[in-house]
Amino acid sequence: MRIASNWVFRETSRLGFAAVLLAGSIQAQADLRVFACEPEWAALAQELSPRSVVYSATTAQQDPHQVQPRPGLISKMRKADLVVCSGAELEVGWLPVLQQKSGNRKVQSRDEGLFFAADYVETIDKAESTGPLAGDIHEDGNPHLHLDPYRILDISKALAERMANLDPASAKIYRDNQSAFADRWQAQIETWEKQAEPLKGLNLIAYHSNFDYLLNWLGINTVGDLEPKPGVPPSSRHLASLLQKSQSLQVDGVIYASYQNAQGADWLSKKLGVPNVELPMSVGGNEDSHDLTGLYGSLIQTLLKTVTGSSS
Known part of the structure; x- marks a missing residue:
């Protein structure tokens, strides 16, 4: 019985020590x-x-x-x-x-x-x-x-x-x-960049400055902002002034982010007779933007289909 007890003690100690080592290894490799x-x-x-x-x-x-x-x-x-x-x-x-x-x-x-x-x-x-x-x-x-x-x-x-x-x-x-x-x-x-070539030179009216980096990269012009001031929702007076200003411009579309109120963009796009485009602002903004690659692909394809009527 004493021999068996000693064996059990040694085996338990060995397993316990291995568990400690394993725990330490897991901790060392712990994810951020x-x-x-x-x-x-x-x-x-x-x-x-x-x-x-x-x-x-x-x-x-x-x-x-x-x-x-x-x-x-x-x-x-x-x-x-x-x-x-x-x-x-x-x-x-x-x-x-x-x-x-x-x-x-x-x-x-x-x-x-x-x-x-x-x-x-x-x-x-x-x-x-x-x-x-x-x-x-x-x-x-x-x-x-x-x-x-x-x-x-x-x-x-x-x-x-x-x-x-x-x-x-x-x-x-x-x-x-x-x-x-x-x-x-x-x-x-x-x-x-190859896919987006048809977008170069387009004139868009945007909501806030959310997409400035994207538009600059793709060579798209921003010719108006739905916000009278950054962070201030579009008022009737501001929308009317945008409409008047746009009469002398070639406007190809109105864009806004997926989380923004579409009411002002809808009104202006109908008055101008141009597409109104909801774009995903980030990953998860629509069903195609499940990661960063999907986000960029969705942004470009949405603009191509909605504004130019083509896709690639």
Whole structure:
């Protein structure tokens, strides 16, 4: 009996020690917990780290300027190793509240677990002056930079390096994934640019400045804004002035984001006799935009079909 007891003790100890080693190994290879402010950054984080737990605070059907710091969001941020946001003041109305209430020290500093995409690229439309009368403008530039594929490349490299710094044991994985993503993405850019050639030179009226990066990339002109001031809904007076202005212009269509009210865009497009186009603002904005590649493909194909009457 004593021999059996000693054997059981030794075997139990051996198994227990192996379990400790296994637990340590699992912990060393633990995935990052990523809190993304918008769906586009959740999608990019997933590309670079497929095994990570990634949570998006918003959907493509929400205005990312206006987010309520709900308890659920606070809880998610409290557990995060990395917070990825657009920056350029897009989340200034709600992100600081989440940071403060979460009490998570890891996501307070831009040098550690807080990553702003706008910190790694040049933004457009920087405001010369701001104030209550200027509307919802961003002094640091247009924050909707996820709609420029070249900027996405730069951001993906910076984000992979941040992940590598936070999780050195998996640094090679993040860098290899970024390299593979960059190769695929560059090939997609060439395909998209060829497909979008018929869109060059079109004149569109837009809602807010959501799609400025996309339109600049594709060579599309913005000849009017449905908002009298950034963040201010279109009024009857403003729409009437846009209509009058557009009489002397060649307007090819009116565009707005999937989360925006279509009423003003509908009225103006009918008056002008041009297409009214709802575009997905981010990943998940329609059934085709299930990831970043799908988002760009959907944007281009929607514009081709609706505005030019063709597709590729």
